[in-house]
Amino acid sequence: MSALTVIYAVLFYVATAFLVGGVAYKTYVFARTPAPLKIPTTPAPTTRTGVVMRMLREVTVFESLFKSNKWIWLFGIIFHFGLLLVLLRHLRYFTQPVWFWVVLIQPFGIYAGFLMVAGLLGLWARRFLVDRVRYISSPSDHLMLALLVAIALSGLTMKFVAHTDIIALKAFILGLMAFDWQPLPADPPLLIHLTLVATLMIVFPVSKLLHAPGVFFSPTRNQVDNPREHRHVAGWSASLNNTGGRQA
Numbered sequence: 518m519s520a521l522t523v524i525y526a527v528l529f530y531v532a533t534a535f536l537v538g539g540v541a542y543k544t545y546v547f548a549r550t551p552a553p554l555k556i557p558t559t560p561a562p563t564t565r566t567g568v569v570m571r572m573l574r575e576v577t578v579f580e581s582l583f584k585s586n587k588w589i590w591l592f593g594i595i596f597h598f599g600l601l602l603v604l605l606r607h608l609r610y611f612t613q614p615v616w617f618w619v620v621l622i623q624p625f626g627i628y629a630g631f632l633m634v635a636g637l638l639g640l641w642a643r644r645f646l647v648d649r650v651r652y653i654s655s656p657s658d659h660l661m662l663a664l665l666v667a668i669a670l671s672g673l674t675m676k677f678v679a680h681t682d683i684i685a686l687k688a689f690i691l692g693l694m695a696f697d698w699q700p701l702p703a704d705p706p707l708l709i710h711l712t713l714v715a716t717l718m719i720v721f722p723v724s725k726l727l728h729a730p731g732v733f734f735s736p737t738r739n740q741v742d743n744p745r746e747h748r749h750v751a752g753w754s755a756s757l758n759n760t761g762g763r764q765a
């Protein structure tokens with residue numbers, strides 16, 4: 518077994534541990550963080566079902582972003598929709614036999630790579646062109662965009678410029694999942710793609726990309742607008758009696 522195969526196999530186990538462990542831990546922290554105030558952004562739903570529907574619209578069509586900024590919404594939707602298709606298309610490397618619907622979306626998935634890049638470049642351009650956004654942009658905002666663009670470009674390079682051995686790559690990935698390591702093809706675009714992907718997996722739990730699970734814990738989005746019907750009791754205050762907040 519080549520040193521390359523061992524290095525990448527270990528890298529992917531480490532990256533998976535960071536991604537799964539990190540996201541699980543951060544989600545646990547989010548879930549335990551008290552929301553002391555009733556602060557749904559109004560007009561807000563007055564029932565639980567209404568909140569579920571609002572959240573569904575938020576994560577599928579980015580409703581609040583649409584209301585606040587049409588350009589960011591457009592580029593955001595283009596990027597995320599492209600990313601979704603690309604990731605679903607990648608399922609063929611992880612499953613054997615490949616599910617029929619993954620086969621069906623393959624042709625669209627290819628173009629989704631271009632959608633991803635177009636959306637990312639639009640989002641990135643505004644960090645240079647819009648004064649107010651440039652002022653609040655930190656190095657990590659630029660770095661996450663650069664990382665995602667580089668992943669997409671290295672993927673598109675394999676698709677359109679220098680093919681890799683997909684069969685051998687799939688054997689490597691399935692081997693990783695079965696703890697039965699198989700040789701990894703050594704083409705530079707693939708190695709670059711995989712190194713960047715592993716980097717993304719490792720930084721994801723400590724990056725701004727955590728907004729994906731985070732949106733579900735946002736009090737302005739997940740609260741029912743019923744402060745008159747029900748007294749709002751934050752988790753941590755349940756242990757206090759009603760003597761004005763002093764410990765019982």
Ligand code: HEM
Nearest residue numbers: 603606607610626627630633668669672673675676686714
């Ligand atoms: C272990 C995980 C991954 C593996 C093994 C992998 C492998 C590949 C391969 C072999 C291709 C070339 C496809 C072809 O020639 O038909 C590709 C393309 C691509 N990859 Fe990945 N990739 C992984 C993760 C990712 C992730 C996380 C992203 C996005 C954040 C991504 C974005 C892309 C894009 C945009 C393309 C070009 C469009 C396409 O072929 O779908 N990849 N990837």
